[in-house]
Amino acid sequence: MRARLALPVALVAALSVAATACQSSSGKKAAGPDEKDAPKAASAAVDYNPQPYDKIKDGGTYTTAGTFDDQGNPFNVNATLTAARVWAWYNADAITYSPTGTVQYNPDYYSDVKVAVVGGNQQVTLTINPKATFNDGTPIDWTAIRATWQANNGSNKAFDASSTDGYDQITSVEKGENAKQAVIHFKGVNASWSTLFTTFLHPKAATVGNFNKAYLKKAHPEWGAGPYTVSQWDTHSGDITFVRNPKWWGRKGKLDKRVYVNLETTAATNAFKNGQLDYTSAVDAESLKQLKGLKGTEIRSGGSPFEYSLYFNTKSSVLSDPAVRKAVEESVDRSQIAKIQFQGLDYREPLPGSAVLYSFQKGYRDNLSAVLTYSPAEARKTLDAAGWKPGPDGVRTKNGRKLEVGYTLLGDEPLSKATAGAFAAMLKPVGVRLVVRKADEADFSRIISDRKFDLFLSGNRSMDPFGARYLCDFYCSDRDSNITGAGTPALDKEIRATTRIADLDQQVAATNKVEREALKQYAFLPLYSGPSTYAVKKGLANVGATIFYNPLPETVGWQK
Template sequence: MRARPALPVALFAAVSLTVTACQSSSGTGSAHPDGKDAPSAAPSAADYNPTPYDRVRDGGTYTTVGTFDDQGNPFNVNSTLTAARVWAWYNADAITYSPTGEVRYNPDYLSDVKVSVQGGNQKVVLTLNPKAVFNDGTPIDWTAIKATWQANNGSDKAYAASTTNGYSQITSVTKGVNAKQAVLTFKGVNASWSALFSTFLHPKAATVANFNDAYVKKAHPEWGAGPYTVGTWDAHSGDITFVRNPKWWGKRGKLDKRVYVNLESTAAVNAFKNGQIDYVSATSAESLKQIKGLKGTEIRSGGSPFEYSLYFNAKSPVLADKAVRKAIEESVDRAQIAKIQFQGLDYTEPLPGSAILYSFQKGYQDNVAAVLKYAPDEARKALDAAGWKPGGDGIRVKNGQKLALGYPLIGDDPLGKATAGALAAMLKSVGVRLDVRKADEAEFSRILSDRKFDLFLSGNRSMDPFGARNLCDFYCSDRDSNLTGAGTPALDKEIRAVSRTGDLTQQTREANAVERKALQEYAFLPMFSGPSTYGVKKGLANVGATIFYNPLPETVGWEK
């Protein structure tokens, strides 16, 4: 799913840029600051200094900004991208993808993979590496695959699972010729099954209690596996250090240490300038200006597997009316928001039209444009018809209640403030007040899980290329991962039918058609993606703009 190794991972971009207010422009045109037409697709290049394992030197430390999340289990619905990134450094990375999305099986975990279809039902046989073992000595065998499936298949609602997509299609996981072989039987065919087991859980971590609570602000290295394990996990500072795992059976990790330091985004740029960290995100003109040209560093920039969207809380009293939600969407000038985001970056992209695919992917369609246009005049008429009449201060009123929406703003970066200000101005022009409330980054997960918002700008990162399988996570009315709460049982049925299509091309066509229906709930609006741009110390190998690729931890390090 978006921003996931099989999970919905929410992320708010905290970056800094000083912008000046500007007039709203057409919401159907360019997303380029100078007004030029945007290209038909976003950039899809990768830039990460790909370096063979034997050309990476032994030793050294790799330090970046980061910390552990409130919920550290990436399979849990309340986890974020932070959890996925930290998890990957001390747990199994069994299946990964190339930058363009080709499947790669890690032989340190999977000795063999066989996929067949018999009688219309898919069977996947996973043969696990005989040497593979969890850090507590428990063999990594078919029981780990079974435990991961059982925790995520939706049969037990006590599990706060991020997604049941695909897992619910598996009818059984059984032992094969021996304990090191897992046989997965599906009902029908699942073309994107590999995304279900990119990592997996220790059977002890897969009980309801441990799945939901054991990783809350805690690490469990004894249930992990891989070339690195936890060295220090400082609950006070939020800093983490990973060190080589003496129980690892595969290729030795190149680094002596992998360090995360807990810094706010603005402090991260200064830390990079001072040589304290080795890598920093630079998604704004101001941050890019500060780090560009620094001695001993370089800029790596490429395609972005991120997308930021505006979420509407359909459970909120003022947004329960679909007509009101549609009117507000019609009032949002996405092109203007994109100009604010990309000012000074010399970057172009089309406005995003889907939650499930990026414009550089095969089969992408602009489903947003098919159901919505920027039309503030129409929005005013619709709000009038819904009974919301302009008050003396210009803000609409109905039954004595003002049409006011709460908008949490994470952090204090100028770009976030500018975006919130622009949204407030757009909505005010049609008689809607946006109440912007500053929130700490520590509140992020709680805002999402408790739906403490009317409108919220948040984003997702895709860790696999199978966008169609994520329809339900975004749009099913009975999914916690659907942050908006919108949808209907009838639509849910159509969405779930898409997952049973075995051919990826056909599945994508069906997914586009269903997404157009889901977008007509008017509770979710894709806003922008932007480039993946990073400041990196020269010589750092296998780090940067990787799109769908997640380099194995043992390959990350410094060139010889």
């Protein structure tokens, strides 16, 4: 899955993003002083103290910043990365990926997996561990797989599903040799099918009402399964404590407790320094400076499957004009934003050119540079041609209206404010006035779902390596997850055709071609990824910069 971050830019410490970077549109551009020496690909390094299960102590507590999200169902369109991470501590982690993206089946859930193609159509047979049971006593069987498919396949529009891609290619989910076997039939072949059932829903959670609303500020541990379960969730503070699940049938969790404490970025840094946290993100040069060199602390840093982008609300009055959107994109020098984001950090990366693939992945292409050039001069020509005339105060006008574009800024963090100021300074010379509108961090979900913005900087985190699968989430005109509202039915058709390509290399090539067309909507501007950098107490195992790897909860703990 690709989970949207709950907070933008530098406010994502609890979500384990570190320093961030912005870059300039590719093509014929004015390269920043650091950009000329940038590597050809972003870092794919990992750094998380990998340790086998038997090398981890029994007992102990692991505490980080984080909280239960407004929408706790990770399949819901309004769920964020916070929801996905908290969910994984008390629900099934049935399929995970290695740091490089190799599929890993968890035998505590799927004791056998078979994939076959019959008559051109793919068939996946999941044999479920006979001991697998939800916490309320309901057996985990083929009905959970069917319920997850039915809630997410798009046939019932009442489900607020995050992504129907892949699920809508399944024609049926049937009982196999017994109730503990699910046979999944596809129309055609789906090369990334594993992303669909990395976890699953309790059948009771897969009704429309429960799918949309049951997990609103509620955990429902009785519908969960795994080595840990919810012990305490303080709805006032947002703090959550997980303890070992007495109903778990697999390898027991090594930790006595896993604790999330609801803290913001600066508070999390101070809490780590005071010994209250075992792990926190170094989100910028200042926090890294404070965290580096602390006694008993390691700094773990590596590549990042995150990407931050500038979203354009095409339904807002001013940005409904494609020429304005194009001019804004032509005016943004991302390499200069990068200097702000990376000040004081020894990190460089190439400018991102795709919403769905990272430069360290096979098949990646810089699709943005094929359709966009950073050029304020071109931006002026674009606005001239669209009838936006320079005004006496430097702000362009058309039909008596000033060219003012809103930029929604969450919180009051200095790096975020500096980024907003840089955008304003870049747009001013071409005749666009950027109006910064401040909002509370808690309003993130409402701003996104209600499209209460003109321009908004937010990010996504890839939970698996199959980026081509998520093209529709960003660019399809009929997809709620496409918060820009851009796209056309014809483009939707081209995008969906890519999901039916069986060969992964061919699928990626087709995805690159279609994404170049989608980027011509000028509603989505990839900005930066940055490294993943964390301060971690020495001895903490299987935690840190992991790229696509999400360690199983029972393997997280303190090294012997």
